[in-house]
Amino acid sequence: MHKRYGGTVAIERDIPEATVSRLPLYRRSLVELASKGESTVSSARLAELAGVNAAKVRKDLSHLGSYGVRGVGYDVEYLLRQVGEALGLDVDAPVVIVGMGNLGQALARYGGFESRGFPITAFIDSDPEKIGTEFDGIRVDHLDDLPRLVQERGLSVGIIATPAWAAQRVADRMVEAGIRSILNFAPTIISVPPEIPLRKVDLATELQILSYYQQRGSVEDGRSA
Amino acid sequence: MHKRYGGTVAIERDIPEATVSRLPLYRRSLVELASKGESTVSSARLAELAGVNAAKVRKDLSHLGSYGVRGVGYDVEYLLRQVGEALGLDVDAPVVIVGMGNLGQALARYGGFESRGFPITAFIDSDPEKIGTEFDGIRVDHLDDLPRLVQERGLSVGIIATPAWAAQRVADRMVEAGIRSILNFAPTIISVPPEIPLRKVDLATELQILSYYQQRGSVEDGRSA
DNA sequence: GATTGTGAATTGGTTCACAGCG
């Protein structure tokens, strides 16, 4: 059912958005299973670990053209490779953080990125006090240095951790400099050319959503887990 | 069309999940408009500010039973109050942060919570070195103190900023202690009773999703903005 | 016997398009 091109990598077209957003979840569960030495896993078990239901797991995995074995389940290692490949994680994507305030610094020190293929490789700030200082052995540079840094270090992901008023400008400079995807933590809407994937994380927004469900006798929250 | 009870506050039932998750966005845009002194706004303009389309804005607002004026638009101040009320923001929801590592500290110092009705009012950590120290004038306490803190300070929201392995345990203790909704930053699935609204923010997951769309000639990302 | 893969049914969300109304 799923086309493979030439017998090689086979990057599948059009995985539904909802599925894409769950793949990292499955990946995390598979890593855990692998580290425990489990060699196969059923959709039911994987669903439990990922906090979704089994039908969803099977449908999602079917979009990868994936290989389960009826009556047995999925091969953990194989599936892990498939998922990683679908997400494009076979190659590292070096990250630059712009805005070394509280949040930027916390993100810089947060271990979870390096280990998952997103080495943090450059820092940018506009405060002359900060420029030239080092963080984790990496120099903090000026926004004007970004094009050079993208070149030299192959930066591909930009994280915006600036105040809201600076975010659009930073995004524009990132795009100009050749950054290829952007994660925005500033609490404001920014716009970028359609070929640049953009996601946002807004902390206050999350609390407000919780507030809604708390206020009413919430039964479920959708974005479960 | 929309029922009001007794002529008072009128908390509407069953606003669709997708709408709820956009209300904070509208709210932010409305605050901005209000601060610029704009007194009315059309769905088209609000859509532009919030990064969605006008039909969606109108449909979303219609779920609040809201009052636009045909030919004119919405009253900014009035709508702002309506949205705030729908989200349950009329009353402050004091927050406890558990886990005062990098992320916890950054969240503690992040200004955006207090100003939006989520005063950070307690800190918990398990490191004896940290317990007893102060942060922003607030003492860092032990997890065992949580029930008392919930009582004394009326804590209602819990933020989990611990390592993954501690997260479920912390969630259980929060629920026991009477915390009413939870925001989880630990990269793991946790489960809580269905009456406790739960959301998660997973930073590495966001990067992996970006990775997918970057790898292919992404045109759009869905979670736009 | 167990568990996948998937069509069919269902639910939820978005967009269209226009009647209704200030």
Added chain:
DNA sequence: CGCTGTGAACCAATTCACAATC
């Protein structure tokens, strides 16, 4: 005339349920 509110049409995602198959 302009802009809202909303049915109707459309599209995406979820869930069901079962035949396929190891």
